[in-house]
Amino acid sequence: MQVTDLGQYGETLRTDPHTVYARLRARGPVHRVRWPLPEGQYHETWLVVGYEEARAALADPGLAKDTAKTGFTFLDEELIGKHLLATDPPQHTRLRSLVTRAFTARRVAGLEPRIQETTDRMLDEMLPRGRADLLDALAYPLPITVISELLGVPELDRARFRKLSDEAVTSSRPGSEHDAFTALADYLAELIEDKRCAGPSGDLLSDLLRTTAEDGDRLSVGELRGMAFVLLIAGHETTVNLIGNGVLALLTHPDQLAALRADMTLLDGAVEEILRWEGPVENATYRYAAEPLEIAGTAIAPGDPVMIGLTAADRDGARYAEPDRFDIRRDSRGHLAFGHGIHYCLGAPLARLEGRIALRSLLERAPDLALDGQPGEWLPGTLMRGVRRLPVRW
Template sequence: MERVIDLGESGQDFVSDPHTVYARLRELGPVHRVRLPTVDQPHETWLVVGYEEARAALADPRLAKDTTKVGFRFLDEELIGKHLLLADPPQHTRLRGLITRAFTMRRVEELRPRIQQITDELLDEMLPRGSADLIDALAYPLPITVICELLGVPEMDRTQFRKLSTEAVAPTSIDAENDAFVALRDYLTELIEDKRSAGPGGDLLSDLIRTTTEDGDRLSARELRGMAFLLLIAGHETTVNLIGNAVLSLLTHPGQLAALRADMSLLDGAVEETLRYEGPVKNATYRYAAEPLEIAGVTIAEGEAVMIGLTAAQRDGARYADPDRFDIRRDTRGHLAFGHGVHYCLGAPLARMEGRIAIGSLLERAPGLALAGPPGAWLPGMLMRGVRSLPVRW
């Protein structure tokens, strides 16, 4: 009988420092049966913590994302609609093909001047104050403004949206999570209907409504809502944490910060090392064994859940020498922060661009940047890795 490791035994220590727990697990082997510390009844899953095993598992077609194959649906599919993270080929191929017709690299690159402008405006507002919570002042408002403008989401109650979004990815209770999904469903339904009746617009959501392949295929109403949900939530939550984690890592590693200030050509390296060292996503969303299989000699039965540890894999010493050292000159090629295989993150180029512009502009305009106190609590749950607040001064 496989021993089950209770990840909740460490309590809050596991939330603030999962790396220590994952290091112990990697010493015991690359795959483990674990009990997750979740807001509902604790449940068990297989957890992959080794780098090579994680990379292979991310691209293994035997590990399905479509939960209907194993007899249930997650809240987002039940209440909102099918999206890329809940689909397998050929359905996934179809959905991704439809969205990439509208969400092109050219479209992302054209956002660069606007991202710089938004960043400059946020810094203009922040810097005269002398100190701020960097999450509230820059890391959150930048990506939420960018993704809302890209999708054509009108100026909304950003405070309320932030609460709903965070609850969806880092739930505090079952009821609050359900309420958040219901509110997001209702909002997106109304938004899409408004855009349909308004006619052609220049935003991504309007384009997705109209996008049709040569053979007449297009997104259904539920698929549109699911894609809008994924783009809106994933399009900002991860980037908030990328910016926050990068600044926190730099400020707690003064030698690396000094090296970057002395040579800003290292900025790309700083962003990539943050993605490896303290990436914004702890674990890939669940996969399910569509058939019996083995990972590193461990037998996974058909229908069992598998969680692939991105945070765990990226501190694997077999892949990255001295993995717990933050080193902006490191060769980070092959990191898994954006996944691997057919589910590789569609928004990776946009996230990288926002991260580089935000961090580069901040360091350029705030030469005395320093921590003004301890960071806020790390986000709960098994999905996102980031702090709720980051007090800084300059």
């Protein structure tokens, strides 16, 4: 079996993974690869880089998310508990059904005035300065404020949560990931207990505490903690990078920026093209072969880990003509930035809503917006895709 050592690409794997994935895709849609890890370690997995193969794999019931079937458990499951990203039907079906009773489309739509108000307030604070790190001034605080208010996280806790969230998703040093998950587990347990003692308050976490199915089924304390973890992490980290990557894409493609400024009806399509061209999640979380299966003629043995490349799939020329060209008028429908199948991102409508409001408000109020130096380094790891800093001026 040929194994491709991705470590041979060095920093290119982090700074320009599209080039690496294109080289792999030219050889085939599925590869056995060795991912470099800190301190000289590595991890072997199957990597799917073709669009059609990735879309099919995301919906394949033969690829399990529940690591209990393989005897391997991730830190988030050990310390937080089982959640939507680590379960299969029927458990996943039950959990998703319970959360969607409270996290409805109407609830998301009803957040629009508050998101606009929050965006305006942050721009009021940012714009008089003439320059800023857009991530610190808008892209980070907007989604963390929205998801925290939605779930009922106290304002005083949000800075601490942001730090823990960042360490859990893109750890900065050996051991920091474990420490972050431990602290998050403790914090979420305390938050849930506070909500239970306080009684109904109208926020989503309070509603989830009291959500009951027709048969009387309810979320356990552990399941509530896992649900809060997924909603907080997914509802925060992905939107940060959607906004940051979107502004960076527009500022480095002045023709597309000018077209959008001239016609804001292109905004919805621009958001979808941002998601396709430089989506916030580089690779889906691991799946495991629950049975012998094939992906594009490649045999996958039971228990083998499979990583599905969302970034790789969305730059597949067999699906999108000239895939490396950023074009806000492109029909980007069908992209996999939020996944596909039963694990399709629960918070996708909220992320899109925040992205549209943030981009429109920023472009309307900062007509001379431009980069103010080089963006920060790209995030490490295989999960999130975004930069650490985005200096802008106006």
